[in-house]
Amino acid sequence: MTSEFVSIHGLHKSYGDKVQVLSGIDRAFSRTDRIVVIGPSGGGKSTLLRCVMGLEQIDAGQICLEGEAYVRVANRRTVIDRAVQRRIGMVFQHYTLFPHLTVRKNLVLAPVKAHGFAPSKANSDAERLLARFGLTDKLDVYPAQLSGGQKQRVAIARALMLEPKLMLFDEVTSALDPELVSEVESMIAELADGGMPMMIVTHDMTFARNIATQVLFCAGGVIAEAGSPEQIFSDPQQPRTRDFLRKMRSDEGFRT
Amino acid sequence: MRLDLNTHMLEQLNLHFISAASGRLLGGLLVTLELSAIVMVVSTFAGFAVAILVMSPFRLLRLPVRAYIEVFRCTPALVQIVWFFYCVPVLFNVFWEPFTMAVMALSLNLTAYNAEAYRAAIQSIPKLHSDASVALGLNRWHFNRYVVFPQALRLALPVLVTNTIGMIQQSALVALVAVEDLMYVTKSIASSTYRPVEIYTVAALIYFAIAFTLSRVVALIERRNRQLMERA
Numbered sequence: 001m002t003s004e005f006v007s008i009h010g011l012h013k014s015y016g017d018k019v020q021v022l023s024g025i026d027r028a029f030s031r032t033d034r035i036v037v038i039g040p041s042g043g044g045k046s047t048l049l050r051c052v053m054g055l056e057q058i059d060a061g062q063i064c065l066e067g068e069a070y071v072r073v074a075n076r077r078t079v080i081d082r083a084v085q086r087r088i089g090m091v092f093q094h095y096t097l098f099p100h101l102t103v104r105k106n107l108v109l110a111p112v113k114a115h116g117f118a119p120s121k122a123n124s125d126a127e128r129l130l131a132r133f134g135l136t137d138k139l140d141v142y143p144a145q146l147s148g149g150q151k152q153r154v155a156i157a158r159a160l161m162l163e164p165k166l167m168l169f170d171e172v173t174s175a176l177d178p179e180l181v182s183e184v185e186s187m188i189a190e191l192a193d194g195g196m197p198m199m200i201v202t203h204d205m206t207f208a209r210n211i212a213t214q215v216l217f218c219a220g221g222v223i224a225e226a227g228s229p230e231q232i233f234s235d236p237q238q239p240r241t242r243d244f245l246r247k248m249r250s251d252e253g254f255r256t
Numbered sequence: 257m258r259l260d261l262n263t264h265m266l267e268q269l270n271l272h273f274i275s276a277a278s279g280r281l282l283g284g285l286l287v288t289l290e291l292s293a294i295v296m297v298v299s300t301f302a303g304f305a306v307a308i309l310v311m312s313p314f315r316l317l318r319l320p321v322r323a324y325i326e327v328f329r330c331t332p333a334l335v336q337i338v339w340f341f342y343c344v345p346v347l348f349n350v351f352w353e354p355f356t357m358a359v360m361a362l363s364l365n366l367t368a369y370n371a372e373a374y375r376a377a378i379q380s381i382p383k384l385h386s387d388a389s390v391a392l393g394l395n396r397w398h399f400n401r402y403v404v405f406p407q408a409l410r411l412a413l414p415v416l417v418t419n420t421i422g423m424i425q426q427s428a429l430v431a432l433v434a435v436e437d438l439m440y441v442t443k444s445i446a447s448s449t450y451r452p453v454e455i456y457t458v459a460a461l462i463y464f465a466i467a468f469t470l471s472r473v474v475a476l477i478e479r480r481n482r483q484l485m486e487r488a
Binding site: 092 | 398484
């Protein structure tokens with residue numbers, strides 16, 4: 001029995017009375033897991049990730065990290081434990097960096113102002129992280145002068161500054177030009193090799209297959225199918241999964 | 257009808273007395289500058305704070321602030337100034353110096369206009385910045401101070417400058433409530449020397465110089481910002 005690192009219990013979320021976005025998600029992952037969530041637009045996968053980050057109001061259920069329930073409902077209101085939330089880092093699809101700050105200031109802002117890091121430690125961490133990922137010469141540059149791929153990599157570095165226990169990636173390559181996608185995916189793969197637990201929402205099936213330990217197919221607000229990458233990609237059981245994968249394959253074939 | 261220039265009077269334009277009165281003019285100018293500077297600085301920050309308040313989800317906070325903005329944007333500055341000077345001391349049993357009351361009245365006015373400029377700017381900041389800030393553990397205060405305010409200020413700058421220039425012009429109205437600013441001094445010189453043409457022209461030029469300089473300086477700042485923050 002794997003020890004539970006992240007667990008989601010009975011997660012329900014709707015917008016108003018009509019729109020059910022998540023209808024009962026129950027899932028648990030271990031520390032060594034890398035979860036990739038795939039599925040059609042509007043199926044709930046980004047919402048699921050955002051709930052794990054604690055960005056969304058939920059209607060019912062709870063989410064636990066290392067055994068602590070940090071997202072739960074009390075008196076019809078969502079309660080988030082900020083101290084636990086700080087152990088999670090997230091990178092988004094666009095508008096990631098703060099445009100009015102240099103890369104360096106983007107990286108050290110949160111550690112210094114909100115987490116009490118000493119400026120000298122924050123600066124040396126920033127330099128070390130960027131050096132590790134080959135971005136040292138971008139330290140004192142403004143985001144506008146970076147390519148899309150560089151922006152996303154800096155955004156990942158910014159999240160890593162806070163030494164998170166879990167990283168969430170919400171379609172971080174979906175808005176990039178194709179030739180910039182691989183540099184970002186390589187960086188994520190490197191993090192994975194270093195043992196970082198992560199949850200990834202992506203449309204890139206090849207990347208998903210290579211990096212995942214578990215794949216969740218999320219459609220209609222539920223996890224319609226889940227399993228190892230081999231199971232899901234080679235032998236999907238559910239018709240919805242099959243249809244989705246067939247469509248994704250034909251799109252990818254067309255693009256390459 | 258031909259426009260007849262009063263050539264007789266123009267021949268008698270005597271600029272000598274202007275240099276004689278320059279001491280008083282300078283005094284009035286300093287008052288105007290001091291007044292404008294304080295109001296400008298206060299309203300640049302207060303305008304942002306008011307914009308945040310008027311966007312609050314709490315009705316108890318939002319509605320009174322909304323009412324304040326509407327009142328000060330929908331009444332003439334002159335009425336606001338006069339009302340402040342004559343009614344506030346009576347109604348609230350306080351007495352402040354004319355200069356202080358002028359600063360307060362003009363600040364309330366400029367802040368209301370700035371708040372609207374900031375509100376539009378804040379709403380154009382992508383919501384994902386808020387999500388990214390949560391993910392980075394920044395609380396509401398840090399988010400507003402380090403992420404929203406710097407961006408909103410840059411975005412709203414053209415309108416803020418326009419508003420500030422408007423305020424500098426309207427500051428001339430405080431002459432009517434005995435604040436010894438540039439306008440007051442000008443009027444006083446004009447009536448004592450019976451030479452309105454020269455002195456009012458000089459005053460107009462001075463007001464123009466102040467506002468124009470401000471707008472040029474800000475244009476330079478804006479250009480530098482654009483170079484840094486836009487796609488190379």
